[in-house]
Amino acid sequence: MKKHLLFLGPPGAGKGTQAALLSEANSYLHLSTGELLRKEIDLDTDLGKQVKDIMNNGELVSDQLVLEIVKKNLDKDNNGWILDGYPRNLSQVHSLNDVLININQPLEIVFYLDIPDEVLIKRLLIRGRKDDNEKTIKTRLKIYKETTEPLIEYYKDLALLENIKADGDLKTISADIKQKMACR
16 A cells, blocks of 8 residues: 655654665655755756755755656655655745646655654764764754754644654664554
8 A cells, every 4th residue: 555654853863774774664755854955956956956056055956946846756656655864844835736736646644753852962973974963962952843843843733743762772663663554
């Protein structure tokens, strides 16, 4: 059965990991915005050239460009898909909704990976990426809370949201996601 899913949660909550596991188990297309942008650059497409110039200047890729790249990949849907990292704000939600209505592939479930800030900060510090220090992590969390958290209420109001306790181990989180999918 085809599914059209979205993973929401703060940076480091495990969205990419859980989306990849679910995608692999169900042959869903996993659309990670960051990976899609890098793929366009690597393929040296017209979109990729635009994205590369923007990123090389240290700017954020516009909502319109990201939407174009997501839409281009959604059109390839065959077994269902998982969005990871997009949309990030209410403006992007409304643009995405228009696209999904046009291609008749509405979102069916939005998984919110809920994790306490202190657990998240510890997890990100252990991960040890160059840009993962306590100050940058707290800044990213602040931006997330301002721009992305309103999506949680939006999707809750549409009865699409499934809350996932994301501070447990990988298998427990995966089992919770699968169980909630089975109930829909």
